[in-house]
Amino acid sequence: MAFHKTLERQLDRFLPDAADREKLAPLFQVISHYYESQERDKQLSEHAFSVSEKEYQEVLHNLKEQDEIKRQSIENLRGVLQLLDQRLGINRETDDDLMGVVNDLKLQVVHSKKLKADLQRAKEAAENLAKAKGNFLSVMSHEIRTPLNAIIGNIHLLENEDHLPMQEPLINSLRISSTNLLSLVNDILDFSKIDEGKVVFAENKISLANLIGNMKEVHLYRARENQNEIQITIDPEIPAFVVGDETRLSQVMNNLISNAIKFTQHGVIGVSAKVLHQQSCRAAIRFTVNDSGIGIDKEKQELIFERFTQANSDIDRKYGGSGLGLAIVKKLLELWGSKICIESEPGKGSQFYFDMEFQRCDAPVIPSLKKSETDLHGLKILLVEDTEFNVQMAQRMLTNWKASVDVARNGEIAVTKCGDNSYDIILMDIQMPVMDGITASKIIRKSNPTVPIIALSASNSTEIFGDVVAAGMSDSVSKPFNPNDLFKVLLKWSGEQTKVTR
Ligand code: ADP
Numbered sequence: 001m002a003f004h005k006t007l008e009r010q011l012d013r014f015l016p017d018a019a020d021r022e023k024l025a026p027l028f029q030v031i032s033h034y035y036e037s038q039e040r041d042k043q044l045s046e047h048a049f050s051v052s053e054k055e056y057q058e059v060l061h062n063l064k065e066q067d068e069i070k071r072q073s074i075e076n077l078r079g080v081l082q083l084l085d086q087r088l089g090i091n092r093e094t095d096d097d098l099m100g101v102v103n104d105l106k107l108q109v110v111h112s113k114k115l116k117a118d119l120q121r122a123k124e125a126a127e128n129l130a131k132a133k134g135n136f137l138s139v140m141s142h143e144i145r146t147p148l149n150a151i152i153g154n155i156h157l158l159e160n161e162d163h164l165p166m167q168e169p170l171i172n173s174l175r176i177s178s179t180n181l182l183s184l185v186n187d188i189l190d191f192s193k194i195d196e197g198k199v200v201f202a203e204n205k206i207s208l209a210n211l212i213g214n215m216k217e218v219h220l221y222r223a224r225e226n227q228n229e230i231q232i233t234i235d236p237e238i239p240a241f242v243v244g245d246e247t248r249l250s251q252v253m254n255n256l257i258s259n260a261i262k263f264t265q266h267g268v269i270g271v272s273a274k275v276l277h278q279q280s281c282r283a284a285i286r287f288t289v290n291d292s293g294i295g296i297d298k299e300k301q302e303l304i305f306e307r308f309t310q311a312n313s314d315i316d317r318k319y320g321g322s323g324l325g326l327a328i329v330k331k332l333l334e335l336w337g338s339k340i341c342i343e344s345e346p347g348k349g350s351q352f353y354f355d356m357e358f359q360r361c362d363a364p365v366i367p368s369l370k371k372s373e374t375d376l377h378g379l380k381i382l383l384v385e386d387t388e389f390n391v392q393m394a395q396r397m398l399t400n401w402k403a404s405v406d407v408a409r410n411g412e413i414a415v416t417k418c419g420d421n422s423y424d425i426i427l428m429d430i431q432m433p434v435m436d437g438i439t440a441s442k443i444i445r446k447s448n449p450t451v452p453i454i455a456l457s458a459s460n461s462t463e464i465f466g467d468v469v470a471a472g473m474s475d476s477v478s479k480p481f482n483p484n485d486l487f488k489v490l491l492k493w494s495g496e497q498t499k500v501t502r
Pocket of ligand 1: 259260263291293294295296304305309310311312322323324325326327350
């Protein structure tokens with residue numbers, strides 16, 4: 001019988017006699033098992049120890065890695081905090097432990113919350129200020145334009161009614177001064193509106209050839225005063241009709257042409273519209289106004305587009321003007337996605353130009369002019385206006401144009417009169433006591449969906465025009481109106497029935 005090798009060795013040494021071994025065999029069997037189990041336990045524990053050592057090394061390695069990541073994260077956070085601190089001007093002791101970083105972050109969160117609240121308050125204050133400015137302008141606009149309306153209208157009446165020849169220069173001077181005052185007021189109010197980005201461009205079908213062609217007639221009088229000749233050049237390739245804002249485009253061109261005439265004596269003013277390129281649905285046009293006048297120094301050529309800025313200090317004294325015209329031109333064109341450009345040489349003249357892209361459209365919209373184009377004979381007009389001066393002036397103007405006029409002093413009277421009579425056109429003031437023009441128009445529209453209602457407003461506010469459209473009014477003329485503009489609008493709507501779709 002074989003026993004554990006250690007036991008065998010011991011028996012060989014201490015009990016070599018085989019008979020003796022035989023007798024004690026069961027005992028040696030037990031001892032042999034004991035040795036074997038001892039050896040197994042030893043092997044097991046050695047194995048177990050080597051396994052946990054490996055795991056331990058792995059855990060240790062992971063911990064080191066985590067520690068490195070933590071260290072790097074803290075470093076990154078610290079870097080960010082330092083950047084933030086620099087920006088906010090905070091001086092902080094550097095601290096490498098995570099709690100310190102967390103505390104710093106908390107501080108940053110509190111700080112940024114405070115900044116956000118401050119910003120919100122500043123934003124609200126700025127908005128309130130802008131609102132107050134807008135309201136102030138709207139009120140001032142109304143207050144200034146209303147008396148100016150009466151002044152300009154009455155000058156027009158004086159001009160067209162019998163007057164002594166010796167009064168002619170006085171009337172002329174009144175007309176020029178009041179027109180200058182009106183254009184200054186309009187420029188200031190317009191600039192604020194454009195500056196606030198409150199301009200909404202109309203999208204009407206317009207004939208560029210007509211628009212540019214008419215410029216000569218509009219500026220003929222001033223051009224002659226300075227002995228200037230106006231030469232208009234219209235590219236024959238120009239599309240018959242395009243979609244655009246006639247009023248704003250005319251405003252830009254009028255500004256440039258007025259300047260060209262103002263700063264040129266005995267010279268030539270060139271006005272042109274040239275096709276740069278066109279496809280079936282779009283056309284890019286270059287508009288140019290050039291003159292042979294005083295020109296502008298190179299270093300002043302950017303400055304003159306700033307508001308209230310003129311090329312030289314003596315310009316105002318010599319030529320007049322507010323320095324707002326080109327600022328308006330620049331802003332308007334920017335809002336339109338275009339840019340005003342200048343080339344000029346002192347003593348030789350100036351050239352201003354800009355490019356615009358239009359959508360082409362072939363079918364023109366021609367307002368039906370059913371009445372004579374020289375008077376408004378037979379037209380029955382309801383004039384709704386509360387200011388005595390304006391009533392007198394408009395009444396005389398309309399009567400001179402041979403229209404018959406009925407007057408209502410407020411919206412409520414207008415509503416009653418419309419129930420009892422039929423009118424061809426209603427001229428409706430907006431701000432009136434008892435009932436305003438917007439409310440009155442809404443009521444009139446319910447029973448009469450077609451009569452043209454033309455708003456007369458001295459307000460500059462864009463919202464007013466939104467209200468005018470919403471009330472179902474057909475058109476608007478802003479006060480003080482140029483009598484010719486009022487005549488044109490009345491002519492346009494005479495015999496027309498409004499297509500109101502509400
Ligand atoms: P205003 O003409 O009312 O002074 P503008 O903004 O229209 O204001 O023009 C600013 C200035 O630019 C003018 O005062 C004038 O110095 C200069 N300027 C504008 N157009 C011309 C021109 N065609 N020729 C010479 N100078 C011009």
